[in-house]
Amino acid sequence: xxxxxxLVMSQGPEPGRTFPLNKDSxxxxxxxxxxxxxxxxxxxxxxxxxxxxxxxxxxEDLGSTNGTFVNGMRLTGPHTLANGxxxxxxxxxxxxxxxxxxxxxxxxVGQPTAVPPPPxxxxxxxxFEPAPPAEEEEKSKTWLWVGCGCLxxxxxxxxxxxxxxxxxxxYPDILYAPLRWLGF
Numbered sequence: 001x002x003x004x005x006x007l008v009m010s011q012g013p014e015p016g017r018t019f020p021l022n023k024d025s026x027x028x029x030x031x032x033x034x035x036x037x038x039x040x041x042x043x044x045x046x047x048x049x050x051x052x053x054x055x056x057x058x059x060e061d062l063g064s065t066n067g068t069f070v071n072g073m074r075l076t077g078p079h080t081l082a083n084g085x086x087x088x089x090x091x092x093x094x095x096x097x098x099x100x101x102x103x104x105x106x107x108x109v110g111q112p113t114a115v116p117p118p119p120x121x122x123x124x125x126x127x128f129e130p131a132p133p134a135e136e137e138e139k140s141k142t143w144l145w146v147g148c149g150c151l152x153x154x155x156x157x158x159x160x161x162x163x164x165x166x167x168x169x170x171y172p173d174i175l176y177a178p179l180r181w182l183g184f
Contacts, residue, residue, distance in 0.1 A: 004099070005020070005021035005022075005052075005057050005097075005098070005099055006018050006019060006020050006021055006097075006098050007019040007021065007036070007087070007095040007096065007097055007098075008095065008096045008098065009038075009093070009094070009095050010086070010094045010095065010096050011092070011093060011094040012038060012040055012089075012092060012093035012094065012095075013038065013039050013040055013093075019036045019095070021050060021052075021057060023035065023052075024051060024052045025049060025050075025051045025052070026049065026050045026051075027046065027048075027049050027062075028043075028047050028048045028049070028050070028089065029043060029044055029045050029046045029047040029048070029062075029064075030043045030044065030045050030047070031045040031046060034046070038089065038093055040089075040090070040092050040093050042066050042089070042090035042091065042092040042093070043064075043066075043089045043090060043092070043093055044062070044063075044064035044065050044066070046062045046063075046064075047061070047062060047064040047068065047089050048060065048061050048062055048064065048068045048075075048087075048089065049062055050081070053080075056080050056081070057080070057081045057097070057099060058078045058079065058080050058081065059075065059078070059079050059081055059087065060075065060077065060078040060079070061075045061076075064089070064090070065090075066089070066090030066091065067088075067090065068087065068088065068089060069087070069088035069089075070085050070086070070087055070088075071085055071086055072086075072088070081097045081099060082097075082099065083097070083098060083099040084096065084097070084098070085097040
């Protein structure tokens, strides 16, 4: 294997550090088990992988949280690297890829799969409807009506009890008063 393929960290925890790409498959991430370990919290444990395919190096994102970018475009699949490509791991770490000098007569078949990042979308602020306070107000009114009904029932029962007690104590007077008035 030749050491002509390499990454140089331009931004991140160790700017200027060179990483030779001297294996057929090289993993990048925060986990110590990776071939290239980058100690930055925006880098996923298993962030990306670079594989050698023939004389080319191909990078792919491994489902990282903050994404892998090539020249500012987020990767959605494998991407063939070209000399001078800037690889971004999230937005905190950038690495520059330096590949082998390629013969101009060689045909390189590659399929760029980087897509531009989605346009920035800011959703409109949520509109708050006064529906929840209205529900609470309806509940309050319901309890108010229930309370008034109970109070009226208590007053009615008290009045009825007082009437029965009065009639019991004064039954003869109440019964015969209309008859006396008629002259009997």
